[in-house]
Amino acid sequence: MxxxxxxxxxxxxxxxxxxxxxxxxxxxxxxxxxxxxxxxxxxxxxxxxxxxxxxxxxxxxxxxxxxxxxxxxxxxxxxxxxxxxxxxxxxxxxxxxxxxxxxxxxxxxxxxxxxxxxxxxxxxxxxxxxxxxxxxxxxxxxxxxxxxxxxxxxxxxxxxxxxxxxxxxxxxxxxxxxxxxxxLILAILGYLVVKRMVRPIRLLSDHLQQSASSDVVPVPAEFQAARGETGRLFRSYGRLVDAVRERGELAQRLADEQRLASLGRLASGMAHEINNPLGGLFNSLDTLKRHGDKPLVRKATIALLERGLGGIRDVVKTALVSYRTGGECRPLQPADLADLRLLMRPETERRAITLNWTSELADSVAVDATKIRQTFLNLLLNACAASPNGSVVLFSARQAGTALVASIDDSGPGLPAEAARFLTSPDEPRSPYEPEAGLGLWLVRRLVAEMSGEMEVETSALGGTRIVLRIPLREQETLSDVA
Incomplete structure (x- = not known):
């Protein structure tokens, strides 16, 4: 004792x-x-x-x-x-x-x-x-x-x-x-001398503790200019701070690049989705040119043009909403999940992947809709990228008490251990940037952390990975104040 x-x-x-x-x-x-x-x-x-x-x-x-x-x-x-x-x-x-x-x-x-x-x-x-x-x-x-x-x-x-x-x-x-x-005199002198001697160590310890809860902060320049072991210690810490900051900037750039890469893949799918009805639209215009004088033909052709243009509008609208930054922080609506399903359709059709979609949300949910859409979209793209052609991907979303619970299952070989630790451990500093680790993991972890959520990585019944998200609900006033 x-x-x-x-x-x-x-x-x-x-x-x-x-x-x-x-x-x-x-x-x-x-x-x-x-x-x-x-x-x-x-x-x-x-x-x-x-x-x-x-x-x-x-x-x-x-x-x-x-x-x-x-x-x-x-x-x-x-x-x-x-x-x-x-x-x-x-x-x-x-x-x-x-x-x-x-x-x-x-x-x-x-x-x-x-x-x-x-x-x-x-x-x-x-x-x-x-x-x-x-x-x-x-x-x-x-x-x-x-x-x-x-x-x-x-x-x-x-x-x-x-x-x-x-x-x-x-x-x-x-x-x-x-x-x-x-x-007594020697003890007091010893206390004063040791206090002065450990002052640099205490200063460094305070900076390290501050760095654990916020951004790393370098020690003042006058301490780094000191002579002897103390100066070398502070200069080494300064180099460490520079390295950590450079790594953070690199991680941010890589996350942005990954986000743009996923957007590029999505844009490719959108182009395919838009290109499909364009042929029919041109055929409808040609029909109008030839048989526009006939009322029945004209009415049917105009209705076909409206449906085709409406489909193109929905694809563009959902893409813009998914990658819109800033703006109003609104609650999640069931239509948002329907938009996500529409956005994923080109990718699933291209890979012949069956996307089993289960949503039990009948009303709005008090979570940030934009961040949730970006999180779900990145995880769904990862699941499709990890699953082989002709396989199955599962998506499920429901409200459980005061939290939104969602799960995504893939049929792939399983998430690497390093990537799983990165997603589930808030203190894990390393981000898996290897291509096989999946796209947008850093962005996913950041978005989930901003929503005070949690993630769990499990083994799916499909043989691949199952990622479970729990996002706590917020007050409506809080959502409106975030804007």
Whole structure:
């Protein structure tokens, strides 16, 4: 949990935090070494002062031990305590050769003539030497009193070392305060330095995030002119932006060319569709010239001319509506789909393709009619281009709730995987421009995206590809405002 939380921190926080943690670790080690060295120095100094204290006592206590003079021993202890106030002697005990107490600075706790109490003897190191308590409040020192190679007794001394422990605590608090201050200053400096260092990376990251939701934007020229790795990074990003823009312009040009190519194919079919009734029209004119004086012939011929010219007018009208740019954004009518079917007739007749047409639209549908017609026409031309001669193409359109649902099935070998990903994945940047990928796919995806629609690519029951479109319905006010 902590690792996942820390991984979300920015670099401007991670690096100063790491520096602060390292500083704390170093401070702990340094403080421990300083305190250990200070304690060792204090104990060494205390031991030297204690030995000096015992040296002074020894020279004065030996005569009293030789004479077993208790009062002289008491007097020596009292005088020594006054002379070594800086050493802070807490207690002194003198034992004779039989290990009996001769004198003590506190005779009530350690009576004269008795052996040294076990609890008192346990505080001193065995065999003489120096010993300090763990809490630092007391230190103990003992020594045998020897005269002419004869042990006359021993002396035990304890010292108050609480002031030394207090000094170590003050040093510890000073170290903590100074290290905390230095760590805080270094963490702030580290934050400012890292923030300045990652500023170019953050700027580049902001541009990349902006590019993901809109057009790519180059960084300002002053950043690209910077020296070092930052400048090279920005210049590389600038070249990437130029390449992306060039590719977008190329994709737009290719889409326009594909649209014109599909229009050319459609124009060829229109020419065929118009040329068919022209022969009959000329024959009708010839009939009028020869037999125009006959009312029945004239009436029948004029009706034939009207139907032929009306058919040509319908073909031209539907073609113009399909490729009209701009203008009013009107809802889709059932007649629009009938026009599409009429536009596809030359292509299907030329390829002997059976176009099974199913439309359940009985009234207008609140979608952009122009964009829907262009989308359906491109997909139908693709389906016919992918299907072999004499095969079947299916078209179906219906309103399902708040969406227009349409499907187009072909009998071809199937849409390439790259083209399918391009149609169904909004984040797919590559557009399949290969001829076998079909015409107008880029235009189809763009039109569907503009209508907030979705596409699915499936396997058709005919053995080819089935493309399903779902276009959400819009309010009538929205359609009228788009114009």
């Amino acid at each position: 902590a690792r996942r939380f820390a991984s979300s921190w920015p670099l401007t926080v991670k690096i100063p935090t790491l520096v602060a943690m390292l500083m704390v670790a170093v401070s702990v080690l340094v403080s421990q070494q300083v305190l250990s060295r200070l304690q060792a120095t204090q104990e060494k100094h205390l031991q030297e002062m204690g030995n000096a204290y015992l040296d002074g006592l020894s020279s004065s206590l030996i005569p009293a031990l030789l004479r077993h003079d208790v009062w002289e021993a008491f007097d020596t202890i009292d005088r020594a305590k006054g002379m070594y106030r800086g050493l802070a002697p807490a207690g002194t005990i003198v034992l004779d050769a039989q290990a009996m107490v001769l004198a003590a600075s506190d005779p009530r706790a350690v009576p004269t003539g008795l052996s040294l109490p076990a609890n008192v003897a346990a505080r001193f190191p065995p065999g003489g030497g120096f010993l300090a308590e763990d809490d630092g409040s007391r230190a103990y020192l003992s020594r045998d009193l020897v005269f002419q190679d004869r042990t006359l007794g021993s002396v035990y001394a304890s010292f108050d070392t609480s002031h030394l422990a207090a000094e170590r605590r003050e040093v510890l608090l000073t170290l903590i305060a100074s290290n905390a201050f230095i760590t």
